[in-house]
Amino acid sequence: GAVVSQHPSWVICKSGTSVKIECRSLDFQATTMFWYRQFPKQSLMLMATSNEGSKATYEQGVEKDKFLINHASLTLSTLTVTSAHPEDSSFYICSARTGTGSNQPQHFGDGTRLSIL
């Protein structure tokens, strides 16, 4: 149980393109989803926290207009990288959590490798 599906797993596109990444909880309802970014050989950094039905909370230094997050249902959150540029190339990974209590574990998707040419 507690499977998180992330799609696509790999994207290569031209500079200026907008790219949408989906994060789905397949067998549970996720009231909270998190989006992380990982540059090569670096750690995972939290980009934003997404709660179903409300606006996402972005971490300092993350442009909300560039990284659009939509959490319209309890099983789906999307991250759209608008007008992507080569510096946005990274590994993006989402996680989903049931409930808001501290004892609720996070379940990670398999990540999306984004390469902007």
Added chain:
Amino acid sequence: AQKVTQAQTEISVVEKEDVTLDCVYETRDTTYYLFWYKQPPSGELVFLIRRNSFDEQNEISGRYSWNFQKSTSSFNFTITASQVVDSAVYFCALSEALDSGYALNFGKGTSLLVTP
């Protein structure tokens, strides 16, 4: 400020050696969670363990063991009789209520290479 410190950037061992990965954390919260994840070259995060701040019992799972010491704010991870398949990047992470509603703060990771 870095909340989770993994001082070892890279470790290389020969198969069957024991290896300990260090993790030191910093928090003002009284309730928090500590995690270890494994990230193989394919990129996905493999969950290894979660420990809450009120449970200082050490844990052993097969070849893996964890030593949680609140007095030193450490949560170290030991692999006994290492195998080539253990080669990966290992991340220690902290989850606390004070910031971002229990999102995970990851350390910088320790890259473990186990050679035959």
